[in-house]
Amino acid sequence: MSAEILSFETGLPAAPPPVDDEPALVVDVEGYEGPLDLLLALARQQKVDLAKISILALADQYLSFIEAARKIRLELAADYLVMAAWLAFLKSRLLLPEPATAEGPSAEEMATALANRLRRLEAIREAANSLMTRPQLMRDVFPRGEPEQIAEIKHPKFTATLFDLLTAYAAQRQQRVLASVHLAKRTVWSLAEARATLERLVGIAEEWASLDEYLMSFVGDPTQRATVFASSFAAALELVREGQVDLQQTQPFAPIYFRKRPPQPASDVASATEQPAG
Amino acid sequence: MASLAEKRIVEVDEPSETVGARPEELRLLEALLFAAAEPLDQAALAKRLPEGADVKAALEQLQADYALRGVNLVRIGSKWAFRTANDLSWLMTRETTETRRLSRAAIEVLAIIAYHQPVTRAEIEDIRGVVTSKGTLDVLLETGWIRPRGRRKTPGRPLTFGTTESFLSQFSLEALGDLPGLDELKGTGLLDSRLPTGFAVPAPSDDPALREDEDPLEPGDLDLALAPAVEPENPENPE
Amino acid sequence: MASLAEKRIVEVDEPSETVGARPEELRLLEALLFAAAEPLDQAALAKRLPEGADVKAALEQLQADYALRGVNLVRIGSKWAFRTANDLSWLMTRETTETRRLSRAAIEVLAIIAYHQPVTRAEIEDIRGVVTSKGTLDVLLETGWIRPRGRRKTPGRPLTFGTTESFLSQFSLEALGDLPGLDELKGTGLLDSRLPTGFAVPAPSDDPALREDEDPLEPGDLDLALAPAVEPENPENPE
Numbered sequence: 001m002s003a004e005i006l007s008f009e010t011g012l013p014a015a016p017p018p019v020d021d022e023p024a025l026v027v028d029v030e031g032y033e034g035p036l037d038l039l040l041a042l043a044r045q046q047k048v049d050l051a052k053i054s055i056l057a058l059a060d061q062y063l064s065f066i067e068a069a070r071k072i073r074l075e076l077a078a079d080y081l082v083m084a085a086w087l088a089f090l091k092s093r094l095l096l097p098e099p100a101t102a103e104g105p106s107a108e109e110m111a112t113a114l115a116n117r118l119r120r121l122e123a124i125r126e127a128a129n130s131l132m133t134r135p136q137l138m139r140d141v142f143p144r145g146e147p148e149q150i151a152e153i154k155h156p157k158f159t160a161t162l163f164d165l166l167t168a169y170a171a172q173r174q175q176r177v178l179a180s181v182h183l184a185k186r187t188v189w190s191l192a193e194a195r196a197t198l199e200r201l202v203g204i205a206e207e208w209a210s211l212d213e214y215l216m217s218f219v220g221d222p223t224q225r226a227t228v229f230a231s232s233f234a235a236a237l238e239l240v241r242e243g244q245v246d247l248q249q250t251q252p253f254a255p256i257y258f259r260k261r262p263p264q265p266a267s268d269v270a271s272a273t274e275q276p277a278g
Numbered sequence: 279m280a281s282l283a284e285k286r287i288v289e290v291d292e293p294s295e296t297v298g299a300r301p302e303e304l305r306l307l308e309a310l311l312f313a314a315a316e317p318l319d320q321a322a323l324a325k326r327l328p329e330g331a332d333v334k335a336a337l338e339q340l341q342a343d344y345a346l347r348g349v350n351l352v353r354i355g356s357k358w359a360f361r362t363a364n365d366l367s368w369l370m371t372r373e374t375t376e377t378r379r380l381s382r383a384a385i386e387v388l389a390i391i392a393y394h395q396p397v398t399r400a401e402i403e404d405i406r407g408v409v410t411s412k413g414t415l416d417v418l419l420e421t422g423w424i425r426p427r428g429r430r431k432t433p434g435r436p437l438t439f440g441t442t443e444s445f446l447s448q449f450s451l452e453a454l455g456d457l458p459g460l461d462e463l464k465g466t467g468l469l470d471s472r473l474p475t476g477f478a479v480p481a482p483s484d485d486p487a488l489r490e491d492e493d494p495l496e497p498g499d500l501d502l503a504l505a506p507a508v509e510p511e512n513p514e515n516p517e
Numbered sequence: 518m519a520s521l522a523e524k525r526i527v528e529v530d531e532p533s534e535t536v537g538a539r540p541e542e543l544r545l546l547e548a549l550l551f552a553a554a555e556p557l558d559q560a561a562l563a564k565r566l567p568e569g570a571d572v573k574a575a576l577e578q579l580q581a582d583y584a585l586r587g588v589n590l591v592r593i594g595s596k597w598a599f600r601t602a603n604d605l606s607w608l609m610t611r612e613t614t615e616t617r618r619l620s621r622a623a624i625e626v627l628a629i630i631a632y633h634q635p636v637t638r639a640e641i642e643d644i645r646g647v648v649t650s651k652g653t654l655d656v657l658l659e660t661g662w663i664r665p666r667g668r669r670k671t672p673g674r675p676l677t678f679g680t681t682e683s684f685l686s687q688f689s690l691e692a693l694g695d696l697p698g699l700d701e702l703k704g705t706g707l708l709d710s711r712l713p714t715g716f717a718v719p720a721p722s723d724d725p726a727l728r729e730d731e732d733p734l735e736p737g738d739l740d741l742a743l744a745p746a747v748e749p750e751n752p753e754n755p756e
Contacts, residue, residue: 033383036407069510079408120405120468123459128389130458135450140367142552144358147315148601151610156617158660160624160686166697168621169628170707172645173718300585308587309605312551326608346539348547362548369545369565370552 031258035083038062040118050119055111059087090114194231195238208248209259303327304343311340317447318356344450353452355443355484380421385415390455391424392445393469395482395494396438398430423448426499428492437499438492441484454484474492542566542575543582550579556596619660622653630663631684631696632721635677635731637669654678662687667731669741676738677731680723693723 032038042061043053066084069076093107105113135141236258239245249256311318324333337358340500341351344360344417352361362370380388390402403410418424423445429435441454451457463469464481488494545566550557563572576597580590591600601609606677619627626649629641642649655662662684664674680693690696699718702708708718727733 033386034406034408083407116468117405117407119466121407123463123466124389124393124405125386126384126394127457127459127463129390131389131449132385134343134458135364135367137448137450140370141361141364141450142370142548143361144312144599145552145554146314146598148313148609150313150622153610153612155612155614156659157614158617158656158662160619160627160687162690164619164624165628165631166686166702166705166707168624169632170702171714172625172628174712196478266623305585305587305602306605306608309601309608310587312588312599313601313609321666348544348549360551363544366548369548410577425577435733 035062035080036117036121038065038080039114040121043118049106050115050122053115053118055114056091059091059094061093061191062087177181191231191235191238194228195235208259210257299451301336301339303331303333304340307333307336307340311351311358311360314359317354317359317443319357352450354447355444355453359447361450379416381414383411384417387414388418388423391418391439392441392454393463395440395454395484396427396430396489397440398436398438400436402439409442409446421448426495427486428488428494429496429499431491431493435493437495445484454482457482536537540575540578542570542572543579544573546575546579550590550597550599556593556598558596595719619656620653622650623656626653627657627662627684630657630678631680631693632719634721634723635666635669635728636679637675637677639675660687665734666725667727667733668735668738670730670732672694674732676734679725684723693721696721705736 032041039058039062042065043050043058045061046053046057048054063084066076066080069080090107090110094111099107127274137143233256236245236256240247244261245258246261247256247258307323310323310326320333320337323337324331327333327336337351341353344351348363348366349360352359352474383406386406387402391397394401394405399410399415408420419426421444423442424439425442426437427440430438430440445451446453460482469482483489546562549562549565559572559576562576563570566572566575575592580592583590587602587605588599589602591598625645626641629644630636633640633644638649638654658665660683662681663678664681666679667677668674669677685691685693697705698720699708699716702718703710703712
């Protein structure tokens with residue numbers, strides 16, 4: 001029964017209600033939220049419990065309200081007119097004796113249903129009112145005005161793979177070696193260093209000795225061998241030229257032997273090969 | 279606050295402190311609930327308390343502790359929050375920011391949703407006897423007090439509406455059962471939207487679990503019903 | 518302060534509140550201070566309290582009431598506010614884990630520590646040819662993959678670093694000796710095969726036993742190295 005009033009617009013007339021000479025009724029649709037609201041307002045005028053309300057009287061009130069509104073050409077929303085039609089129908093059903101084989105709800109049942117709708121609307125309005133009077137947040141009760149922030153502590157979980165690690169290690173070691181040409185020079189024996197060392201060695205080498213062996217035992221770090229050999233050989237040649245040392249090598253790349261030159265006036269020059277050692 | 283950022287490892291010492299003999303849980307709960315911007319649920323609180331702490335008992339104890347103070351511990355649905363005491367609203371007037379004034383229609387619709395939820399727009403209109411303007415629902419969705427919760431399994435599959443936790447929070451309700459006049463309404467059978475008054479009187483429920491006659495929302499539904507109004511059900515995500 | 522941080526589980530047997538005896542001013546102050554968006558000064562509070570209330574005394578009483586609670590009433594300049602108790606600041610934190618990739622520099626330093634351990638910062642720098650930033654070592658200490666293991670018996674007594682067991686587990690190594698050596702590095706193409714003959718890769722060992730040229734750590738060394746904010750290596754100024 002409610003279906004017929006649902007699909008209408010609620011656009012209510014904005015025109016102010018002109019005061020009519022109708023004594024009891026002030027036609028003021030503007031204040032009502034639809035026909036049920038109007039019916040409820042009218043029902044209140046009966047000043048009885050809604051459960052005991054006379055639907056017949058209510059229908060009369062409503063219909064005369066609508067009549068009055070139409071008389072002053074107030075445009076009523078369709079909802080109100082549909083309700084009026086339905087109430088007129090209900091009124092006639094209530095006044096006429098019930099047919100013996102009635103189909104659908106009886107007039108009494110329809111009236112009760114209407115009364116219940118009104119009661120329900122009234123009840124929900126009362127509930128709404130008491131809801132609104134409850135202590136409301138930010139009106140009556142307040143939360144912490146200055147909430148404190150929860151600080152987020154991030155625990156890093158680090159990731160790295162063995163590949164990252166090895167790549168990094170290899171790359172930087174390699175880069176360092178290849179890029180350190182000038183540093184390699186720093187570890188080169190200077191001629192003076194080599195000569196000083198050889199002079200020290202030669203001081204004890206009365207017999208022929210292998211230079212290689214001496215150098216091997218002297219140079220612990222294999223990375224320095226090449227430079228030690230080169231410098232020592234050059235220094236040795238110098239010492240030979242000065243006549244302090246004899247060198248001998250039996251064939252190319254063979255070990256080089258040296259000894260302190262025995263004190264002899266003769267200038268039988270020691271044979272120094274032209275082949276330098278590696 | 280810089281000091282908040284620093285992680286302290288609390289030493290467990292001898293209980294040299296006997297003052298008040300107040301369980302440490304209560305201090306922790308106090309601190310958490312005071313600091314929080316939003317109500318916190320028991321699970322979220324338990325996560326921050328020492329293992330094995332009886333959070334429920336501690337909350338009840340704390341609620342009792344604060345019952346007579348200017349600040350009370352209140353339950354909001356399944357969550358807890360400190361709020362200024364009800365009876366001190368006169369004192370707090372200056373704190374009031376501009377509160378939203380709802381239209382009479384909006385208040386009515388809100389009440390219908392609260393007492394009849396889950397409820398469709400058509401059912402709301404049936405009770406009020408008038409079409410609900412879209413604006414009214416929009417305003418309510420914007421407050422965050424109502425949310426679309428599902429779709430009714432009837433032709434047209436209309437959205438069903440219900441209230442949110444922030445509705446409870448707004449109106450200082452522990453649970454929906456505390457709605458004023460709910461018992462009377464139930465007693466008169468007026469809650470049943472079907473006429474005439476039936477025997478089985480449905481109680482309103484904001485249980486997020488759908489009813490038998492509800493289908494879940496579809497992906498687009500929430501956008502449709504204004505995104506900001508919708509509360510995530512579980513704000514605290516488990517790590 | 519530390520004593521407040523103790524964890525105590527003690528039964529509350531007597532009500533700590535003497536109900537009724539509590540002046541209404543305290544409730545009002547509680548509510549006002551709780552709801553205020555900023556600290557309030559005495560004058561502002563006095564304006565809201567009943568005429569003739571002794572605000573100063575009430576504030577002091579309130580401060581005492583809350584002294585042992587999880588929330589304290591603190592004075593900030595001339596203003597008052599509720600704040601989480603200092604010792605509970607750890608509670609106001611949420612801990613999350615975030616995955617971070619180590620910087621290239623950190624991986625390089627880590628690799629050198631792994632192969633050349635025990636190694637000092639100066640030695641690392643010598644191998645890398647660049648100064649190691651403090652942050653890089655801090656990050657590595659934070660990973661827990663390296664540790665300071667001793668002090669080198671040289672002038673300045675610098676810390677020596679080595680890898681830890683969690684280094685092994687991070688890189689799925691059974692033992693440090695599983696790190697590939699020169700030939701393997703060459704074999705995998707990571708090292709150029711035409712490197713000078715003198716080029717060597719040490720056979721790494723993380724044997725915790727100190728070497729001959731190492732002294733044991735001193736009591737303060739570990740804290741120093743673990744505290745992320747503190748310079749982990751400070752050979753010049755032993756505290």
